[in-house]
Amino acid sequence: MSAVTLARPWLTFELGREMQVLSWAINRPGFVMARRILWREVRNADLPQDMDVRQWLKGELHARGEDGCVAFLTSRDVTCYTQSSVTTEGVTAESVATVGLSNAERVGSRVERQMPDWGTINIAVRLSCGLSQTALIEAISIAAQARTAAIIEAGLALPTGLATGTGTDCIAVAAPMGTEEYAGLHTSIGAALGAAVYDATTRGAQEWKSDVGSRQKAGTEYAGS
Template identity: 45%
Template sequence: MSAFSVSCHGPFLVAEFAAPQSMLSWSLTRPGFVTARKVAWLHVRNDDLGPDVDAEAFLDTRMTAAGHGDAVHLMTSRAVSNHEAATATVGDASASCLATVGLGNAGRVGAAPQAAARAGTINLLAHCGRPLTEAGLIEALSIATEARTAAIMDLCWQVRDGVATGTGTDCIVVAAPARGAGERFAGLHTDIGAVIGRAVYDAVLRAGKQWIEEQRHAGMFALAPAAAAEIR
C-alpha cells in the first residue's frame, strides 16, 4: 500500500503525505534536503517554455498559484495522466514509487551532450517507509537512480550511442518519514535498498512501455529489434 495519496487534475499530478517527510532531490525550485508533505508535477507544453522564459520562476509561479508552493516541484512535457505507481515490501521494509516517463530527449551516459530533438523526461518520487539519515537518503537516491537506469536499459530504446540510460532532464525525489531514528544504510544489500529499487524499477518500466507503445502507434518506433517482442 502506498504511503501517499495521488491526485491528478491536469496539468498537475500531486503525491501528498499525511505527515511531513524528509526529501532529497535536484528539483529545479527546491533542491537538496527539504522537509515537505507534497511532491507536485506540472505538465508543460513547448510553447510554455520559450527561450526567453525563466523556467525556475515559471515553475515556482505556477505551483504557488495552484496552492503547491510548499511542495517539491517537478516539471514534465509528459501528460501527467500517464503516470505509473508501484510498491514493494521486503521483510519489514516497504517503498512506493510514482513516476512519469518520456524518452523524447533520451541519451546514453558518458556520450557527448546533444541538443534535445524532442521534449521528454523521467520524473519520479521514491518513498521509503523507514526514516533515513541524510547519508541514508543519499544512498537511497543512488539506488533509485540505478533502478531508473536499469529499467530504461531494459526497454532497449535506441539513441545515437547505443541503448538509452536516461534523459537529459530527469529528476528524482527520494523521501522518508521525518520523525524517528534514521537508518544510515540503504544500499543493494539492505531491505531498504531492495524495496526502493524494486518499486522504482517496476514503475519506470511500466511507464516506459506505455510511452514506447505510443511511439509505435505514431510511427516513431526506435526499439532494438531483438527486444521488440519483450515490450509487447
C-alpha cells in the first residue's frame, strides 16, 4: 500500500509520485496534479459560522508547506481511518477513508438540524493504471457508488429513511496520466476501485457505529464526527 502517515490532527496519504487527482475537496478541487492527499481533523468549535473556512485551511496548509496538496476537513478522529487495497487483473486500487455519520442524510431529502455538524465521509483512492480525464470522471462515480452501497448496508436509520451518505462527503481519486477511456463496473479498474472503497467505507461505518454506541451507553455526549 502507499504510505499513510498519521500525525493528529493530520492524516497524509502519499501517492508516491505526482498524479492527476479529481475531487471536490475544499483545497484544490477539480482536476489537479498532486503528490499527496491530506485530512485535517477539526472540532465544531474550531470553525465558527462566520469563519472563512477555505482561507483558514489554506493558512494551515501553508504553515506545513503543503499548499499544493488536495485536502479534506473532518471532525472524525483521524486515528480511526480505514485502509484497503484490492488488485484485479493487474490493476491495484488503494483506498483510505475516514467515516463520520453525525450529519448523515438520505439522498433526495434533508434532516432538520439545530446546528451545523462537520461529521463527514472522506475517501481518497489511488489507482495504479493510467487514465484519461474521461475515465477519471467515471472512476469517481464508481467510488461514490461503492460509498453509497456501504452506507446503506450500514443501516443507519433517519426520519427520512436509511442514510446514503452525509451532507459533506468528499471523494478524491488519483491516477497516473494515461489513455484508458473507461473505468466502469465491467472493467478491472472499476472492480478493484469499487471493492477497495466499499471495504474501507464499510469498516469505517461499523467502527463509527460501535464508537457512538459505546459512548451512548456510557452516557457521554457525542458531538462532531
